Amino acid sequence: MAAKKLSKEKVGEVLQELSKFRLITPVKSDDVVIFREIADPQEAFLDYGNSTVPPKKVVFPQTETLFRFTLGNPELREKNVEEEGTTVIFGLRPCDARAMSIVDKLFSWDFEDPYYLKRRELTTLVGMACVQPPSINCFCTSLGGSPFGKEGLDVLLVDMGDHYLFQSLTEKGGRLEEMLSSYLEEAPAGEEEKASSMEEEAKAKIIRSIDPQGIPEKLPSLWEHPLWKRVSDSCLGCGICTYLCPTCHCFDVQDEVERGEGRRARMWDSCMFCEYTLHASGHNPRPTRKERTRNRISHKYSYYPKRFDVIACVGCGRCINLCPVNIDILEILEQVVEA
Amino acid sequence: MVDRNKLRETAKEIISREDVRELIGYRAGTYGFRARPAFVYDPGEVDQLIFTPACVNNLATYITLEEKLPVPRGQEPDLRKVAVMVKGCDSRALIQQMAENAYDRDRILVIGIPCTGVVDMDKVQARFPDVLGPGEIAQEGDKFVLIYDGRREEVPREELLADKCRRCRYPTPLVYDVLLDEEVAPFASDDYSDVEALEARSQDEKWAYWEEKFSRCIRCYSCRNVCPMCYCNDCILDRLRPQWIRRSVDISENTVFHVARAYHLAGRCIQCGECQRVCPVEIPLMELNRKLYKDVEELYDFEPGVKVDAPPLLSSYRPDDPEDFIL
C-alpha cells in the first residue's frame, strides 16, 4: 500500500480516535518510560528512545488469570481474553515488534496458547522507526533487524520532521489506515526514498555489533568452558535481563485463593532466579549463577534457533543498559566466538 | 585519589598469598564511563583493577551472595580468604554482616579505599549518551574529569555526585586490613531533609506517591539481590509453605514486598544506596529505608554497620529489657 502522510498536529486527534479501543502508548512515569493504557492523548510520549519495560507486557501480561474457581465447586471458569477487546499499541520500536514475532513461534508450537495468541490477534502494532538508535548498546542490525524494520508491525511510522510517513504493512494495518483515513493525506513525492536513505543513515549510527554466524552451533561445545564462571561471577541472580528482554517469555504458574474464591494464574519468571529449577526434593540442576547464565545465553543463541530457526534476541540493548553489574551479552558472545 | 599502581601492587601481593582464594575489586565497564566488579584469581590478572569515581558497586554483597554448594565426598571445602575492596559505605556492610555472624572476620581480607564520592551513573549517561568509550572518570579538586576518545571534559563535581555521597558520614572504611590511601574526613552530614519531606506529606499524598512507584515495580528482585544485608538462604518473600507474598505482580503484592523488605532491614540497612541504584524502574527505595534508619537512630540511638561487636538491634535480647517477653 502506498504510504500516507500523518501531520504531527493531527496525532492528538488520531489518538483520540484510537482511544475507543484499548490504546497503549509509551508514557512517562516520573522519568521512566513504560507502556501503559492512556485515556488522554496528552499522556502519550512518542519522542522517546526506548521504554524500560518492553511492550511484550501488553500481549504477555506480567500476571494473568488462566481460570477461576470457587472452592467446593468443580467448575473451572476459563478467562476469556476476548473481553479485553481490540488493542492498539501505538509507537513501539521495530525491535520490540520483531521480538513478538519471534515469541509467537513458541506460543503456537504444537499446543496453541489461547491467551497469548488471542491477544496477539486482537492487537494492532503501530511502530515508530528509530531515526536515531535509542542507545549506544543497540545492535538490532546484527541479528537481522533494522531501526526501520517492518517485521511484526502492522503500521510503520517514520518521523519526517513535521509529519510522519504512515505505511500500512498488513491487513490489520490496512484496516487501521481506512479507519484513520480522514486524518491521513497523500505523502509528498519522494518520501519513501527519503525514508530509505534515512534508514541507511540510522543503521550506520549503530556502533556495536556481533556476527552471529556459527554461534548457535558452537555454544553446546563450550559447555565446560571457563568463560561461564568468569562472566557470571558478578551476576546478582536478579531478573532484570530477563524481565526487560522483549523475547524472554518464561513463566510460573501459581494458584491463589482468597476467602473461597481462587484462580490459577501465570506470571513472569526468570531462569536467572535460583528457584527456577529447584525440585521439590531439594535438588537443583542449576544451583549457581554460572549454570543459569550458561543456560540463558545458550537458550537464546542456540536452543531456540535450533528449534525455531531464529535467534531469540533482537539486539534492543536493554539487558546491557540495565544490568546493575554491567554484564554485557555482546562481550559474552565475543568470548564465545573467540573460544 | 588512589594511586593505581599502588592498588595493583597491593592486589598482586594479596592474591599471591596462599591463604587467599579470590580478590574482588573493580575494572572498566563495557560501554560509556561504567566500571564494574572484577574477580581476580591469579596475580597475572591484577592489571585490570582500577578505582575511580565510577566504581559505584558495593562489593560486600558478593561475600554473602556466593553459593555454598555441598562438597563432594572426600573433598574439603575451600575456606581460603576472600579479599574485597570496599569504600566507606561498603565497609559498613561487612561490619554488619559480621555483627550478625554471617561469617568470621578471618574469612575476609578487607582492602579499604577512603572515598571522596562516586558519580550517579544515570546523570553521567544522560550527559554523555553517545559515548561508547571506553571512558574514564577521575576527580580533580571540585571537578569530575571525563576522559574518552582522546577528549577531556570537566564537569563540576556537584552536578554528577551521587545523592548518597552528599550525606556521607563515613567516607573512610571502618574496617580494613590495608588502607590504600589517606583517610578522608567526613565532608557531609545528613539532615534527613528528604525523609522529613516524605513525613510531611498527608496520608493520601503518601499513598498516591508510593502507588505510582510501586505499580511500576516488576519484581525483578534486583534490590533484594544486590543488598548486602539480604542474604537469607530461604527468603521469606520466596517461600511457598506458607506463602507470605504471592508471585503475582500487582500493587498489593508489590507494596507488601517493599514494605516487608524495608522492615526486615530496619536497624540493618547501612545506607549504601545500591537498591535504589539498581532498580530499573527508578523506585526511590532509599526514601523508605532512610525513614526507618532515621527512626532507629532517634528511637534507639543506634547505627548499624559501625561497630563489629555491637549486637544486632532487633535480634538481640538482654535480661534487663523493659519488655518482659522476647516478642
Add this chain to the structure above:
Amino acid sequence: MKNPYIPYEARILEAWYETPGDRCIKTFKVAFADEKVWDTWNHRPGQCAMVGIPGVGESMFCISSSPTEKGFLRFSIMKVGKNTSAIHELEAGDTIYVRGPLGNWFPMDEWKGKNIVTIGGGIGQAPLRPVIQYIRDNRDDYGELTVIYGARTSADHCFKDEFQDMMACGDCCCHLAVDVEEENWPHFVGFVPQLLMEVSPSPENTIAVTCGPPIMIKFVLQNLEKLGFTPDQIYTTLENRMKCGIGKCGRCNVGHIYICKDGPVFSYAQIKDIPEAFA
C-alpha cells in the same frame, strides 16, 4: 482447539499407601468425572499428566497404568512438597484434576518381538509399570520380560502385591533387591546396578528401560554398556521441574530439549551428548 491449560475433573476411585515414612508413596486410581473424556483420551506407556488441586497447584506425574487397563488411570505419588502433600490428603471419593496426556511415550510398537529388561529403583518403578503391564497384556507380541527392581528396604518397595503376582506367574522373570541385609528377605541384597550384573541379561535383540535415582541410573548405564548394550538399546526417562507441561513456560529444558514435550522418554543415544542431562 481445547485450551491446554484447563484440566479434566476426575474422581479418586481408590487410594492406598505403597511405602511408609516422611516421603511416603501413595497410589491413586482415578477416573474422569465426565465419561466422554475417555473417548478422546489415548495415552501410551511413558506419558505423563499434570495432577493437581485448584487452589494448591499441579505437578507432573507419569501415568503409572497401561492403556490396556481400562476405565481408570493410576498415579504413584511421593510426598515431597506443597502439591504432593495436598494430594496425599485425598482419599477415595475426593475430586482431583488431571491434565494430559502429555509428553512422548515408549515406542512399544517398535519393540514388538524384542526382549525387554526393566531396571527400576524406588519410585522409578512408576513409569516402568505401564511398560510391564502393557507387555503382560499383549504377551505374545514381545519376547522375554525381565524385571529388575530394588529399593532401600523391603518396606520401600512399590507395588508389592503386583510383584508377588509377577513372581508367581510364569510370564516374566522378576528379580528384587534391597540395599542392605534384612530379616526374612529371601532375594538379592545389594544395589540395583549390582543385581543387574548378577542377572546379566543378554543384549541380543533386547531393549533395556531404566528409571530411578540419578546415581542408580549412572551405574546402570555403565553396567549395561559393559554387558554389551548399545546406546540406542537403552531407554530412560528424565525429569525436571515443570509448570505448564506443554512446552511454553521454559523451565524443564535440558539443553535444547523440553522434557515435557520431547520427553520424558529418551533413548540413551539421544541424550548422551547433552551434558545437562547428567547434571
